[in-house]
Amino acid sequence: MAIRTARLDELPRLQDIERAAGLCFRDIGMPEIADDEPPTLDELAAFQRAGLAWVSVDGAGTPGAYLIAGRVDGTLHVEQVSVHPDRARRGLGRGLLEHLAGFAGREGASALTLTTFTEVPWNAPYYARCGFRPLEDAALSPGLREIRAREAAHGLDRWPRVCMRRDL
Numbered sequence: 001m002a003i004r005t006a007r008l009d010e011l012p013r014l015q016d017i018e019r020a021a022g023l024c025f026r027d028i029g030m031p032e033i034a035d036d037e038p039p040t041l042d043e044l045a046a047f048q049r050a051g052l053a054w055v056s057v058d059g060a061g062t063p064g065a066y067l068i069a070g071r072v073d074g075t076l077h078v079e080q081v082s083v084h085p086d087r088a089r090r091g092l093g094r095g096l097l098e099h100l101a102g103f104a105g106r107e108g109a110s111a112l113t114l115t116t117f118t119e120v121p122w123n124a125p126y127y128a129r130c131g132f133r134p135l136e137d138a139a140l141s142p143g144l145r146e147i148r149a150r151e152a153a154h155g156l157d158r159w160p161r162v163c164m165r166r167d168l
Contacts, residue, residue: 006053011044021082056092065092072143076104078114118160132164
């Protein structure tokens with residue numbers, strides 16, 4: 001799999017990847033997450049125009065995973081990383097995270113950050129294996145506090161969540 005910047009014409013495919021990846025949440029009693037809509041095409045396009053949207057593609061150039069990020073308080077914040085279930089367990093998510101770490105380092109960012117569910121095996125435990133560590137609430141930057149407030153308003157705090165950081 002190769003990693004490259006997402007193209008505008010691929011954004012509907014990214015939504016499809018997100019929907020397919022989200023279905024596994026239904027199996028663990030989180031149907032609201034499974035049913036949550038992916039970012040809109042306009043939202044995805046903003047990440048793409050900012051140069052902060054990447055895809056992992058197969059030999060035919062078809063995306064099987066994607067990552068979008070934003071700049072938050074001197075870090076690059078993983079807004080979303082999703083892998084289509086048909087391409088799971090092949091290192092695509094980790095590859096995208098490593099790609100982002102390299103990009104962030106070249107940009108002079110101090111760290112990668114993200115927010116995630118603590119009790120979902122492919123969330124916080126996975127990110128810990130990728131070098132992220134949990135942050136205590138007192139250590140959250142203003143931007144991360146704002147992100148957490150938006151998530152809470154969206155209802156995501158119904159399940160335990162955590163901010164995580166990977167220093168670069």
